[in-house]
Amino acid sequence: MLSLFSQEYRASWFRGVGAARRDVLAGMVGTFALIPEVIAFSFVAGVDPQVGLYASFVIGIVIAFAGGRPAMISGAAGSVALVVGALVQAHGLAYLLAATVLAGAFQIVFGLLKLDVLLRYVSRSVRTGFVNALAILIFSAQVPQMVGVDWHTWALIAAGLAIIYLLPRLTRAVPSPLVCIVVLTAITMAVPMPVHTIADLGRLPDGLPHLALPDVPFSLATLRIVFPYALAMAAVGLLESMMTATVVDDLTETASSKARECTGLGLANMAAGLFGGIAGCGMIGQTVGNVRYGGRGRLSTLTAGVFLLVVLVPLRPWVAQVPVAALVAIMIMVSVSTFSWGSLADLVRHPKVSSVVMLATVAVTVATHDLAAGVVVGVLLSGVFFAFKVTRLMDVSVGHDPGSDTRIYTVSGQVFFASADVFAQRFDLRETAPQVRIDLTRAHLWDVTAVAALEDVVARLRRHGTAVTVVGLNQASASLVDRHAPRVREGAGLAPALDPA
Template identity: 40%
Template sequence: MFNLINGTKGNVKNDILSGVTVAFALVPEAVAFAFVAGVEPMVGLYAAFMMGLITSAIGGRPGMISGATGAMAVVMVALVAQHGVQYLFAAVILAGFLQIMAGVFKLGKFIRLVPYPVMLGFVNGLAIVIFLAQLGQFKIMGPLGDLEWMSGTALYIMLGLVGLTMAIIYLLPKLTTAIPASLVAIAAVTAIVHGFDLDARTVIDFVREMVPEAQQDSVTLAGELPTFAIPVIPFTLETLYIILPTAVILALVGLIESLLTLSLIDEMTDTRGRGNQECVGQGVANTVNGFFGGMGGCAMIGQSMININSGGRGRLSGITAALVLLGFILFAAPLIEMVPLAALVGVMFVVVIATFEWASFRIVRGVNKEDAFVLFLVTGVTVIADLAIAVVVGVIVSALVFAWKHATHIMAKNYTDDDGWKVYDLEGPLFFGSVTHFREIFDPQNDPSDVVIDFKESRIWDSSGIDALDGLADKYKEQGKKLHIRHISPECRVLLKKAGEYVEINVNEDPRYRVASDTLG
């Protein structure tokens, strides 16, 4: 329906204008996630500024936007409620350190283990989550202090402004791409609302609704520069026990969401980000957050999509977004406070359309049922529970499906060679799922005195395969027959205990396995 991805290469003008657009979209989400975590709005805004600035400057994915996120905010709630915000700052520092270590030890490459159906489920689930989050803007405070769905004129104005925002974003690129359509849409809708004095909720209305009525008049998004401070907590083992579980979960959730967003932008822009460098960038940003009073965060797929769609490709786009956000906080809070929520909702609805992988409906009809199940499972868990849980569940289920499907894929062609030896030419993987079928292939009791097992077209994948081969060697030894094992790797030879003496070494033909390369990490 929409061609939403701007294919223009990054340049200074595109990056700056796109960054300004993103800055507008960062404010309400940073404030909302601050309240989710149980901290003050300025803690969320500081987090958005510092995360965006640092990851854009030193991270591994130019054009990707980081800030305070809901996935991490929900992890923080319990710690803040039980021990206070100072313990949160300490946990964020520790989480940042763990993320830096993940980058130093080059663990970013393991994001490649996430199967394609899991990626599709992650993208679709996140699009649905973003959509559902925007529906909350269609609720207003009722007479009894409860949120109620809009109705009547208020609803029609909201829908009209959202529709107008989406129409501008869709139609303007057909006329010109000189200015990001999202920025024009936000400015135009803001001008219409205040020019015609329409009764539409603004960003400051949204913020004030989240605090007690007695404090609403004093609420503002104006602030000052964040200042350095060491968290006021006792430096004891007991404190470490308190913050460590939260820090580990924050680190994992942040890295999973950031690296998956990185992979998504890689695919959409046909470029290559560096996962390990992004781990370090995210870690440094979170560590700084903890020392400067921010709630931390990770990559934001919604704002990243706004940036990419608006032409932002370089590091300057994220840096601009962060600095403009800081400018709003320090000097121009009234400007951001007057932006109608409808304009931001319209921008996010366009993001939903661009984020959702509509082709997955066609893909589901063409792939096997197992992949379709994983896709829908990850989508559902992302919506119901959490992104990190969804990805872990998806990877586990995909691995189990793979193991089940390949459990019977090991087979052997056997023949008798010129010397009267029986040769088993194995094909397929030998691992925990296929060891039972592997044992059934051989007949130690009736085989001749010399037997060859050739692994040229096979591979031992795990310790279960090693153990199965050792057990088979025992059976042939009990029958007084000689076993010859060919074409296994040096790594396997080291691990074999009982069968090791039967291995025939051929330096030129024996395989050498390699693990995932860190070169592109």
């Protein structure tokens, strides 16, 4: 784990005056992008908006110090909110807070056990599908704010997009989304018009959060209630945070500590639960916006959390007047920049199975609004297609040595649970030759299913009076055979050659 006093950790905070200014401004943009989504996700979870906003404030500050991915913004996220709706409806907010604290504890354990390595099983096709699905969900979340409104809202959205995309051609001193918010707010305050503001999205907090233990009985009955929800929140939160961290790694061409991010998120969620907030995780839309507008260090993450508190309390009267159209324009920009447009051309260039995996990830995620479900389906499909491909690469050729009247079966490729049946079918179990040699020099036995298939072939041949010799086992395969099928290497004429592993 990265030390708090290491040179790399200090560098993630202090990168020069210019970098610090970019981090602060980008973090401020991330704060405004957080507010509408956090309020919406709070409604999904069935809790008051301030529960999600308090959580985002606490998580943002803790993760800035304890997280493993600089420039990543975390807060109350929709994927976690979807998990806990039933818990809140059945048992109330107090049990949600208890589940949040327990979920944080689970995440700390996951990080200490280095379970972040499971991310290696997520293929690039799944990651691309994850990003594209998220871009679609971000855009679709803005649609309700654009339906049933008058021309004033559409005009403000168009003006906001013009500022966001045209201002960088003149200057990049200030992030154009921040200018968009200030200009559109000034316009609506100077010229009153029938448009929605942040105040219409929900009641903003009017005080600071306070530390308190969840008001639930500390008993096994409570644990039985919150345990499944806590485990689900922990898993979904880690999955989304790991995927978001990987996206930032790609955007910034830097590496991050995924194990530290696991433990950091766990600490942040435990703190959120103790301060009256819901569990959260990495928010890819806000994170991508932060990175796109110059956020690279931990200061941008800290700014997003601290500025959220500043926005919610002292500046509450002014923030309440920010038009939703400004936020819609920002999120449309984030959606467009998040989508991997090159993946559309890759659908033709890449192998069909990769394209199917990517499209399936997108389809499931968009249909369920659950990022975890889409990733799980994508990973399963990737595994199935990989197993099928490796199975086709396994081959058994048959030859004959007339001098010794020996039938020779030469196996090449990987023999495991998916190819074991094909392996067994390639042998003539009614062999008429007095001797059979099974050459595994160019093969590898991966699991007990492969060993069982070999054992079955050898046993059946021997029952027909055929002398069977197994040669070419590498060290790893021989160890499996000796442990699970020792009779394969028994009997007259058996002289296996052990090749180096």
